[in-house]
Amino acid sequence: MHEVELGDLSGCPDFAASQLKESVSSFSIDFDRMIYEGESEVVYSKEDVAVHCSQDTSKLITGSLLITRQSSSIFLFDKSCLMLSNQRHPLKCEQWQTFLDSEGRVMDSKALRKRIFYGGIENSLRNEVWKFLLGYYEYDSTYAEREFLKSIKKTEYQAIKSQWQSISEAQAKRFTSFRKRKGLIEKDVVRTDRSISFFEGDGNQNVTLLHDILLTYSFYNFDLGYCQGMNDFLSPILFVVRDESEAFWCFVALMERLGSNFNHDQNGVHAQLFALMKLVELLDRPLHNYFEQADCLNYFFCFRWILIQFKREFKFEQIMHIWEVLWTHYPSEHFHLYLCAAILKSNRKKIMGEQMDFDCLLKFINELSGKIDVDTIIRDAEALCMSAGEHGAACIPPGTPPSLPLDFFAQGYPQKDEDDCL
Amino acid sequence: MAYRADEDYDYLFKVVLIGDSGVGKSNLLSRFTRNEFSLESKSTIGVEFATRSIHVDDKVVKAQIWDTAGQERYRAITSAYYRGAVGALLVYDVTRHVTFENVERWLKELRDHTDMNIVIMLVGNKADLRHLRAVTTEDAKAFAERENTFFMETSALEAMNVENAFTEVLTQIYRVVSRKALDICDDPAALPKGQTINVGSKDDVSAVKKVGCCSA
Numbered sequence: 001m002h003e004v005e006l007g008d009l010s011g012c013p014d015f016a017a018s019q020l021k022e023s024v025s026s027f028s029i030d031f032d033r034m035i036y037e038g039e040s041e042v043v044y045s046k047e048d049v050a051v052h053c054s055q056d057t058s059k060l061i062t063g064s065l066l067i068t069r070q071s072s073s074i075f076l077f078d079k080s081c082l083m084l085s086n087q088r089h090p091l092k093c094e095q096w097q098t099f100l101d102s103e104g105r106v107m108d109s110k111a112l113r114k115r116i117f118y119g120g121i122e123n124s125l126r127n128e129v130w131k132f133l134l135g136y137y138e139y140d141s142t143y144a145e146r147e148f149l150k151s152i153k154k155t156e157y158q159a160i161k162s163q164w165q166s167i168s169e170a171q172a173k174r175f176t177s178f179r180k181r182k183g184l185i186e187k188d189v190v191r192t193d194r195s196i197s198f199f200e201g202d203g204n205q206n207v208t209l210l211h212d213i214l215l216t217y218s219f220y221n222f223d224l225g226y227c228q229g230m231n232d233f234l235s236p237i238l239f240v241v242r243d244e245s246e247a248f249w250c251f252v253a254l255m256e257r258l259g260s261n262f263n264h265d266q267n268g269v270h271a272q273l274f275a276l277m278k279l280v281e282l283l284d285r286p287l288h289n290y291f292e293q294a295d296c297l298n299y300f301f302c303f304r305w306i307l308i309q310f311k312r313e314f315k316f317e318q319i320m321h322i323w324e325v326l327w328t329h330y331p332s333e334h335f336h337l338y339l340c341a342a343i344l345k346s347n348r349k350k351i352m353g354e355q356m357d358f359d360c361l362l363k364f365i366n367e368l369s370g371k372i373d374v375d376t377i378i379r380d381a382e383a384l385c386m387s388a389g390e391h392g393a394a395c396i397p398p399g400t401p402p403s404l405p406l407d408f409f410a411q412g413y414p415q416k417d418e419d420d421c422l
Numbered sequence: 423m424a425y426r427a428d429e430d431y432d433y434l435f436k437v438v439l440i441g442d443s444g445v446g447k448s449n450l451l452s453r454f455t456r457n458e459f460s461l462e463s464k465s466t467i468g469v470e471f472a473t474r475s476i477h478v479d480d481k482v483v484k485a486q487i488w489d490t491a492g493q494e495r496y497r498a499i500t501s502a503y504y505r506g507a508v509g510a511l512l513v514y515d516v517t518r519h520v521t522f523e524n525v526e527r528w529l530k531e532l533r534d535h536t537d538m539n540i541v542i543m544l545v546g547n548k549a550d551l552r553h554l555r556a557v558t559t560e561d562a563k564a565f566a567e568r569e570n571t572f573f574m575e576t577s578a579l580e581a582m583n584v585e586n587a588f589t590e591v592l593t594q595i596y597r598v599v600s601r602k603a604l605d606i607c608d609d610p611a612a613l614p615k616g617q618t619i620n621v622g623s624k625d626d627v628s629a630v631k632k633v634g635c636c637s638a
Contacts, residue, residue, distance in 0.1 A: 183520070184493065187444035189466075194462040228465045228493045229442065264495060303468040303499065312467060359471070359486070366470050 089119040102142035113328035126240045133327040134253040157245040161216045192231045227262035234312040257402035268401045273299040278395035301362040342380035432481040441513035442521040443492030446547040449578035504535040509591045516546045519555040543572040543593045550577040
């Protein structure tokens with residue numbers, strides 16, 4: 001163990017140093033000592049550190065400093081600016097109203113997104129607010145405009161739905177790709193979150209709704225069609241939104257951002273895995289070096305995390321919270337990659353200590369499902385995101401999902417082999 | 423610890439489960455490795471694997487069984503995991519003829535990505551659904567003979583033949599591997615041939631006494 005003083009920043013990369021200077025100029029930080037637990041470890045100070053805000057000395061914030069020591073480099077950032085309390089305070093109806101003007105426009109969408117990032121949304125309010133987060137509603141739309149949108153979108157949905165509904169059995173016999181698509185959806189909806197009471201039991205109408213929406217989506221977007229994992233995305237949306245047409249359009253909005261995850265060449269997933277590799281290289285060099293020598297830099301072991309945004313890693317109730325946090329795009333549009341990095345980092349000791357090879361790592365990562373603490377990991381990811389700053393953002397190439405695709409206005413999902421499109 | 427070998431074994435064989443979506447691959451795996459079955463088990467995203475050891479002759483054979491997503495869209499990803507497989511269970515659903523029709527494509531996929539000595543078994547699952555049967559045993563048997571694969575009908579739900587199917591594949595792999603070992607002893611010039619049975623991680627010539635960290 002060594003003791004480290006704040007002044008000891010030799011080898012500190014420029015950006016961390018400038019960040020530090022900034023925080024020193026506006027805060028006076030006082031702490032007794034920081035303790036490192038061996039080499040290359042993420043270390044939290046053993047005692048809370050008091051941070052006095054110079055601009056408002058009446059305000060005393062206690063938190064902890066998080067120092068990441070990465071061989072020769074030191075990152076320093078103030079965790080007290082992050083979530084101040086372990087207690088989550090979801091956005092409730094009364095407070096939601098304060099974000100709206102008299103005609104129903106969201107006055108400050110950034111403040112709203114920040115509020116949701118830090119506390120989530122109360123379940124009963126999700127139905128309304130998710131539509132904004134997903135991009136189905138415009139933040140500056142009025143109550144009246146949204147009512148109007150609802151009615152025209154309902155008609156539009158029905159029109160697309162009636163296309164597959166009108167295919168007769170005789171036609172279907174001569175329509176292989178339709179039968180394949182429908183068959184796959186039928187197989188999947190009966191095994192989608194059936195342990196949730198909303199989808200429980202034989203002849204459950206909500207399972208039928210999942211089927212109808214997914215099949216309609218495959219007619220809305222013929223090129224992308226249906227792909228396993230879409231059911232995982234739709235299920236919480238339907239649970240929250242309830243209305244068939246509205247759930248469909250929310251799903252469409254989500255697919256605008258994440259549809260490329262399901263492309264034939266998996267380019268959406270690959271882009272994200274690549275960005276994750278760059279982020280880990282920035283934020284945890286020893287782990288990056290370990291993955292490199294273990295020939296694991298393709299990050300395929302995170303495939304499931306990325307493809308369906310952690311859906312299989314958390315309980316249903318938890319995933320709704322995680323998704324709304326991600327959908328705020330606050331503090332980063334790619335916050336999910338920081339979540340990945342935070343989970344990996346928190347398991348680094350085990351991964352490296354046990355010298356896991358690729359197979360082993362894959363099994364280990366798969367089996368983390370259900371064992372990750374939601375609030376801790378969001379907090380850790382936020383700390384990483386803050387410390388990485390623009391250097392983190394620079395790791396993520398433009399157009400990496402969930403950013404809107406660069407050719408968004410072309411609205412294309414070209415697939416290589418049409419015969420293989422299900 | 424779960425990820426450290428705390429038991430010894432003589433051979434580690436990588437086996438893959440492939441076949442169309444919804445034919446019951448994951449349930450065959452959970453039935454064999456944990457004796458569990460669930461009608462509502464979720465679709466597999468990416469790949470997963472589980473292990474179980476059995477005895478063949480006086481040897482301990484550890485099977486590392488890889489379960490893959492069935493949808494065609496994911497084949498580029500899943501086929502990467504075929505590397506190093508020495509056995510495969512190619513599964514279809516006896517109640518859905520189309521899953522049997524696709525067996526040929528799966529077979530090609532397998533032969534394109536794996537060693538020629540791979541032991542393949544064609545598995546007709548859901549044999550408990552007698553009233554819904556769409557693929558006859560005779561047709562499947564004839565296909566298996568033609569393609570030179572083993573064949574068995576199973577029911578993961580009723581735990582029928584699941585044990586037999588995996589045991590048969592593992593035993594056959596064991597026979598191939600021990601025959602190879604003999605060949606090598608008889609004819610030192612045949613040594614490189616012995617390397618074609620690639621078991622476990624990519625660098626291993628054979629799995630004898632391999633101790634890997636995912637063996638528990």
